[in-house]
Amino acid sequence: METHDLLQHYLGDFGTFQQYTTLLAILVAPNFGVTVVAMTFLMATPEHHCRVNEPGSSGEHRLSPESLNHSIPLENLNGRSVYSSCLMYVQTNETKTGENRTITSCTHGYLYDQSQYRSTIVTEHDLVCERTWLNEMGKSVFFVGSSLGSIVSGIAADRFGRHPTTLLFLLLHLVFGVGAAFATDYVTFVILRALVGAAGIGFYFTSLVIAIEIAGPSKRNAVGMASVASCAFGYVILGFLAYLIRDWWTLQLAQALMTAPFLCYWWLLSESPRWLLTNNRVDEAKAVIQRAAKMNKVVIPHDAIFGETEKLSNDSEEDSSRQYGVLDLFRKPRIRKTTMTMCISWFAEGCVYFGLILASVEWAGNPYLNFILGSLLEVFLSAVSLAAMERWGRKPVIGGTVLVAGTCSMVSAMTKGFPTVSRGFALVGRGAIGISFLSLIVYTPEVFPTVVRGTGLGLANMCSRLGSVLTPFVSLLGDVWQPLPMVTFGTLCFVASLAIYTLPETLGVPLPDTLEDSENFGRKQLHSDEIKDVSYTNPWPIPTPMKYTRRLVVFYQTARDGDFFRSSLVLK
Numbered sequence: 001m002e003t004h005d006l007l008q009h010y011l012g013d014f015g016t017f018q019q020y021t022t023l024l025a026i027l028v029a030p031n032f033g034v035t036v037v038a039m040t041f042l043m044a045t046p047e048h049h050c051r052v053n054e055p056g057s058s059g060e061h062r063l064s065p066e067s068l069n070h071s072i073p074l075e076n077l078n079g080r081s082v083y084s085s086c087l088m089y090v091q092t093n094e095t096k097t098g099e100n101r102t103i104t105s106c107t108h109g110y111l112y113d114q115s116q117y118r119s120t121i122v123t124e125h126d127l128v129c130e131r132t133w134l135n136e137m138g139k140s141v142f143f144v145g146s147s148l149g150s151i152v153s154g155i156a157a158d159r160f161g162r163h164p165t166t167l168l169f170l171l172l173h174l175v176f177g178v179g180a181a182f183a184t185d186y187v188t189f190v191i192l193r194a195l196v197g198a199a200g201i202g203f204y205f206t207s208l209v210i211a212i213e214i215a216g217p218s219k220r221n222a223v224g225m226a227s228v229a230s231c232a233f234g235y236v237i238l239g240f241l242a243y244l245i246r247d248w249w250t251l252q253l254a255q256a257l258m259t260a261p262f263l264c265y266w267w268l269l270s271e272s273p274r275w276l277l278t279n280n281r282v283d284e285a286k287a288v289i290q291r292a293a294k295m296n297k298v299v300i301p302h303d304a305i306f307g308e309t310e311k312l313s314n315d316s317e318e319d320s321s322r323q324y325g326v327l328d329l330f331r332k333p334r335i336r337k338t339t340m341t342m343c344i345s346w347f348a349e350g351c352v353y354f355g356l357i358l359a360s361v362e363w364a365g366n367p368y369l370n371f372i373l374g375s376l377l378e379v380f381l382s383a384v385s386l387a388a389m390e391r392w393g394r395k396p397v398i399g400g401t402v403l404v405a406g407t408c409s410m411v412s413a414m415t416k417g418f419p420t421v422s423r424g425f426a427l428v429g430r431g432a433i434g435i436s437f438l439s440l441i442v443y444t445p446e447v448f449p450t451v452v453r454g455t456g457l458g459l460a461n462m463c464s465r466l467g468s469v470l471t472p473f474v475s476l477l478g479d480v481w482q483p484l485p486m487v488t489f490g491t492l493c494f495v496a497s498l499a500i501y502t503l504p505e506t507l508g509v510p511l512p513d514t515l516e517d518s519e520n521f522g523r524k525q526l527h528s529d530e531i532k533d534v535s536y537t538n539p540w541p542i543p544t545p546m547k548y549t550r551r552l553v554v555f556y557q558t559a560r561d562g563d564f565f566r567s568s569l570v571l572k
Contacts, residue, residue, distance in 0.1 A: 007273060008510075011289070013216025015296030017270075022223050024269050025211035026230040028170075028262050032204035033234020034241070034255045035173070035196060039142060040371065041242040042193075042252060043135055045122045047113040050088035050106035073103055086129035105129070116367060118246035125186045138190040140469045142197045147465030149198025151326070153206055154458020158324055158451065161279075162210045163271040165454075169202030170262055177256025181249050196256070204231065205457055212445050213274040213453075214292075217508045221389050224442030229382035232438075235375030243368040278450045278513050324451045326459060328515060335518045338447050339456060341499045343463040345440065348496035349402060350464030352409070352489045353437045355471040356430045381434040385442075388435065393507040394443040398436050399500040405433035406493025413483030413490070426486075433493070446506040449518040453511075 011017065052071045072083045090102040112123045122128060127135040149169075157165040176199060180192035208227045215223045238255070245251045273292070276285035293300045329339040388397045408429030415422040448456035477484040504521055512521045 007214070007289075008216050010298065010300045011292050011296055012298070014219040015292070015298070017292035017295040018214050018216070018219070018223075020295065021214050021270065022211045022226065024265060025207040025223075025227050028207055028265070029204060029227050029230035030234030030237055031173070031255075031258050031262070032200045033231040034238045034258065035177075035200035036146075037235050037238055037371075037375075038251070038255050039139055039193070041117070041238070042121055042248045043127075043138060044117055044120045044367075045128060045132075045135065046115075046117045046120065048085055048110045048123075048128055049083055050086070051108045051111050052088060073101075116246075117248075120248045121186070121189060124248065127186070134186065138186070138193070141190050141194050143465045143469045145194025146197035146201045147462040147469075149195075149201045150205065150458040150461035150465065151455070152198070152458070153202030154454040154456070154461075155325060156202075157206045157209065157454030157458075158275075161271050162206050162213075162275055162454070163269055166203050166206045166210070166269065167263070167266050169199045169206065170259055170265065173199035173203060174256060174259045174263070177259065178253065181253035181256060201461065205461065206454065207269070208441075209445055209454055209457065210269070210272045212442075213272045213450065213511065217510055220446065220511075221394075221442060221507070222386060224445070225382050225386040225389070225438070228385075228438050228441050229379050232375060232378035232382055235378060236372055239368055239372035239375055242371075274450050274511075274513065324455065326455055328452050329448075329456055329459065332515055332519055334521070335449070335452075335515060338503060338518070339459065341502055342444055342447070342456070342460040344499045345398075345496045346444075346460040346464040347467040348492040348499075349433065349437045349440060349467075351467030351471050351474065352402075352405065352492050352496075353433050353464075354468040355474060355485070355489050356405075356409075356426070356433055377431070378434060378438075381431060382438055385435045385439045389439055389442070389507070393505050394439065394446070395500055395503065395505050398439045398443060399497045401432045401436040401439070402493045402500070403497040405429045405436060406490040406497065408432060409486045409490035409493060413486030416483060429489075436496075443506065446509075446511060447503055447518075447521070449512040449514055449521075451514060 049068070049072050068083050071089055073087055073089060074081045075084045075087070076082075086106060087103050088106055090104050106129065110123075110126055110128060117123070121138070122135055125131075125134075127138075153165055153169055156168070173196060176192050176195040180189055180196055183189035183192055208224065211223050211227060212220055241254060242251060245254060270288050270291065271284065273285050273288045276282070276288065289300070328335075330336045385397065406429075408425040412422045412425040412429060415425065444460050445453055445457050474488050475485050477488060509521075512518045
């Protein structure tokens, strides 16, 4: 009996054990959400202007309007005259008379508006004006750390197990997070924040994989989307935390200490029985299955649990004794296509997703309220994604919504002369890419086999983080041609949509366990008699030559299932 048959047959689709494990994954997910978006407030740049007096002489707050007129020059910003943030008048006797004013950079430091933020990393280290690039570089380094953490945690989860990997990265998240709160220089802070990002993505996706692997086919979508929604709820939690805690180091310490209670998962969280069986660790698998049976209040016959697992052990001993890594994702043709397609899709959607989020921060109003409302939108989109994928499947939802996002981005770029219309299409595109990206997180673990599921998910997520690193540079294309960033996002959406449709549908389908399973996953075996006997239903609105009808039908059916290579052979 196959691994998934054994687990589902005796334990059911979603008994108490599965619900308990899913709850543990849901509870820890907000910690990752807080980690990802914490830099929105930790590294925020408040309004500022030059400090006119020598540091410590007087005036720790912003100057009065009258003093600003005599001390700070005006500059044009989007057609408006505003006081310069980076320039000042040289203070001489002629300054107040308005004669012979000489402009210079801020030689005495800066004064920051404290109405929204008491302190941030930017105000701590004066990362403004000519030092702004250091702040942007710090954000990019965080995403680089996250991308490395995703692939390292994926490999570790496949090699050493999901349970120890989850606990290790939870511990690292706590240690590095506390260290970042007490960092005395900017470089140390950036490095530790990158390590926090690596640890956060490690424990989140590894715990998500455990929950998905123990759930039955009919509940996988709900399990995955519940974890994603919980992660998005972490954004809401951060919004309230940041509103209550206005200094960066206390906020960083608070979000780090949120991880501490979850170290008890060493005793509460079980290893994935699917991973144990696939890796020939039968004795440990028996213990987990027995615990699950007890929690689910089912009786498993002795011969069933021992006989089937021992048979599985003997049948797969040679295959499960080897260690799997990134190269195995490219070793066979079908999983190679899956890996490359997922990397392209995650890169494109990650770039667009974070790009449209950055574009939305230009909304006026209270930054905390805007952030919380945007986060609640993410939670709502998770519910929409769940319902849509249950109704229409993974591929149509992901491919269709990313296509809508691309179209809206293009239209938004071409209607810049009509701000309301342009903003409306941008908001629709933001919602569409949100649904697509959240659905992609659930879909990805389903297309990779158990032996490399963590590695595959980690590699795909790494590509997403690399896409997000490039997002600020895509935004700079607006200096060349204003609509170019949105046009670029739209083009990436079209590429992602085409890529997704080459993959198999996974709705209600058992997960693959081995590399061989992945080669046959979603593939319909075609024989010569199928080509002869296939019933014809013309999928195209135009007539087709009768002698090619049957072959074209098989081509359509095979391509629809995501196997374009084999479908091309049918036409020969």
